[in-house]
Amino acid sequence: MMRLEKRATPSRAWSVATPVLAVLLTMIAGGILFAMLGKDPVAAIRTIFWDPLFNPQFAAYSRPQLLVKAGPLILIAIGLSLGFRAGVWNIGAEGQYVVGALTGAAAGLALYPMESRLIFPLMVIAGALGGLLWAMIPAILRTVFRTNEILVSLLLVYVAQALLSSMALGALRNPQGGGFPGSRNLSQWASSANPELIAGTGMHWGVVAAFIAVIFAYILLQRHMLGFSIRLTGQAPRAARFAGVSPRRLVILCFGISGALAGLAGLFEVTGPAGQISLDFAQGYGFTAIIVAFLGRLNPIGILLAGLLMALTYIGGELAQFMLGVPAAAIQAFQGMLLFFLLAVDILTNYRIRWAREAS
């Protein structure tokens, strides 16, 4: 019989080791999955995790992509992690990402074809505000009416996606686009473009913002009273009230920060890598960021690493699709599996496992 014994103090060693263990287990289970699809598992895992970085044939293209994909994931995950730590569940980051892109793009396009250095900063602010306001809907409903924020934030993703189609087909459609859905290309308009800042690195403003967010979150959690309040509320909500933390203020704050960061991620994406508002703009970064946040153990540095790893699975997944014909959906399942294994092995951090003899 397996018996669990709660540790007096969570194990530091395991809290670092569990994500690594989860990745290894996912590779094994993923390998089995690929084998079942009739692919060579070793080749598939190598194509996903090794080739994008070290195979000279692909690395030149893949390496910059790493930051391009990791940027939005990290930016969103940092925001989410603050809420998750406080027990505030914003799972609608995908919607806030979309709305941030829409408001940011709209703010810019309203001024088209004017050229000004001020347009891009204006769009950044509009994007952050858009995501923030979209996130305020579940936050305010939760604080005023005690409506479940998990359901509302998630349902709003579907609303945001419908809004995206409506905008791509209507208000934001490129008047010179020959009737095709989609907005003007923002990355080709100097005033709104979010270009690669250092050639060959994939670094754009969104990646810069992600790094800043990591540092900001790290300081917040380690040294600032607000970060302490967030951790306290998540671990012991009644103790937090005893300490004097206002739960409502915290809900608003966590949703505000995560919404604004998701909105920013959307804005940097639409002005850079994606280039335009289109029907398939929402690629699921908002959901994958949930995995990134957990994989990084809700720790800013951890999220940085987890974001890079998850970006690697995206790029490696595309490569595997291209080279081995592994379906794109397999990568999505693969990422979901990672979260499963992570949650499963997490028990080692808080509990000791004992294999007890059957008591006679």
Add this chain to the structure above:
Amino acid sequence: MDIGGINLVTLLATLIVASVPILMAALGEMVVEKSGTLNLGVEGMMIMGAVTGFVVAVTTGNPVLGFLGGAAAGAAMAGLFALLTQVLLANQVASGLALTLFGLGLSSLMGQGWNGIRPPLTGDVPLGPLADIPVLGPILFSHDWMVYLSLILVVAIWWFLRATRAGLILRAVGESHEAAHALGYKVRRIRTGAILFGGAMAGMGGAYVSLVRVPQWTDGITSGAGWIALAIVVFASWKPWRVLMGAWLFGGISVLQLNLQAAGSRIPVEYLTMSPYIITILVLVLISSGRGRAMGAPADLGKTFHASH
């Protein structure tokens, strides 16, 4: 009986069919939550049920086997959730999300190459003379067997929770796992049973989407039905009859908006598409603002149980 070019009897009959997936999933989830567990993976279990049910039904040519396959797939997913939350004591919110993310990916993988096929027909079974009653007949008594099954399950679950000892124990475990444990009830075993049942129900509901409602397989076919089912459980204050009401309400909205789309309404399609989600949110707000705390919510909902000593 016609309003704005839409026949009311047909509309109500379609509504009943349209509400089946949500009804099944919400009933299952209600039982799970009554036992004190919050499984946010309904969407993932539904879509796995949808793809598995579809593949099984097409392969065997038998829709009944399809529904059973859907139930098995949903239960298998739920088994993963039970393993995580009941054995490995993982956070329920995170585990539920993992289930959904994993289910969406895996279903899409399993469904490769099954697009554009028509599944075997799940025929209507008119209930003899009952079906000939004007108005009520076509609305209530001229459907396929899954519709009847879902309605029977509403009654059965209501009776189970209210009048049986097993139902009482299930509710007790959801109210206070500490007290139930002190009296000697096997909290984790009971919850695992409820979770598996909830998974099977969600899986069948999902299979109904791909086998009857649409009927074909496309990626992401359940499009948020699982989340709406979760919302309906809250809306229903954990009562079976109100789950039925909720399912009909949302079935009605989705049918109505599809009808309006078909009838060439002046409201843009996108806004009609988002209407069920917005109305779900509005209803959630109304329900939660009614009283201080969500009425009827099991006291230990979502809490992890670990028997110390």
Add this chain to the structure above:
Amino acid sequence: MTGSDTLLRVEGLTKAYPGVVANSEVGFSLRPGEVHALLGENGAGKSTLVKMIYGLVTPDSGRMVLSGQDFAPDRPATARRAGVAMVFQHFSLFDALTVAENVALGMEAPPPMRDLARRIRETSATYGLPLDPARIVGDLSAGERQRVEIIRCLLQDPKLLIMDEPTSVLTPQEVDILFKTLRKLSAEGTAILYISHKLEEIRTLCDHATILRRGKVVATCVPRDRTARELAELMVGAVLTPPARAATPKGEVMLEVTGLSAPSPIPFGTALKDIRLSVRKGEVLGIAGVAGNGQDELLLALNGELRSAPDALRIGGQPVGDKGPEARRLAGLVSAPEERLGHAAAPDMTLTENALLSGAIRQKLVRHGFIDWTKVRAFANTIIRDFDVRTPGTEVAARALSGGNLQKFVVGRELSQGSEVIVINQPTWGVDAAASAFIRQAILDRAAGGAAVVVISQDLDELLEIADSFAALNEGRLSPPRPVAGLTVEEIGLMMGGAHGMEVAHDAA
């Protein structure tokens, strides 16, 4: 008294948990109709022992014989079938379910609901424990909840009834009624295993006593032949000294509450109704009451977690009724809630972090929002040193400490902040005698130093020992405070609400 006359014999029971031996070679026996006390401090192993008899815990070794047959219950159902019933101290009722449903859950083969309701009414009349089977348990008082548990046991005609600290939720009058019921049962041949650490009760009620200390049987005796002091020393294993107090002149009013009413934020909680009290410098106000009569709510209302009208509460003359906990700390009020883990302290956080939790404001541990961790650690170390908290260091999770040590830390954290008003709920609940004495002395020292202190406690002996004035909470109302000197137990009982309407039923029975 031959072997055949023995109902239950326990021999060499041993149960070890990682790091602790809860029971070591425990043995005792009891006859039908005997009222047998298990006496011991918190953590002496009483609960583990009865959980083994009730089948909730499997012993590592040892054996039990019930009615001449080997008895090794693997789960409570087995024990219940063998005629063993148990009334728990905590955690065995379901608030949202009815009385009848709660009773049914504790029975092996309950009759249909309608018959069950009838039998509940009959039994409650027979034993003078009035109870309506259709009521929701969450709405019942603590005494009524206990009746639900007792009746649940009685409906199964038990041969052995285990009662775990049954009087901690009763007024003195209710205790008398309970004892009548227990004597009636005992006269009918039901053996009772009675767990308590209240010595006078045991001397009044029990025929025999087995005394446990650190998991071992240290003595058996006939309690009537011993004095309470002798029993206490057997239990604690040391000679006890009552806390010393200096008679200090009382100063100006530091805490004043007038007409404070507030709904309860706790599900099935008790609303506060028109609370009035005032505490002077150097004074200790003791507030008694049966559990669930508004104690938790009163603490929340005093420390700012529950707000009221600005003028309802004044600290040093300053109206703060509408202010939160931080503002009240700043105004000079600190508090220690009853529940150590989860309310007063965050279980998974370190002692350093827990020191910051309520010390941030008064100890100036935060500047411009940034935490000075060096200072916080120093504060944690001060508490650990001054209050003799046994811990390997400051970077240990709060839940790793024993109950007594964590309580010393929590109380120490509040008492170390030099504040003028101190509010403590259940200062020594679940704490061993040595730590209790330490904590009580520390509270008296602060009062002698000029602080106004409110102690809310369900332990009457404790209040009479340390309080200058005394009041009681009953259904959310506070009786007018009176000086402790000259109060009789009878008067205290009436302040606590008397027998809560049970006299009538008992007369009828």
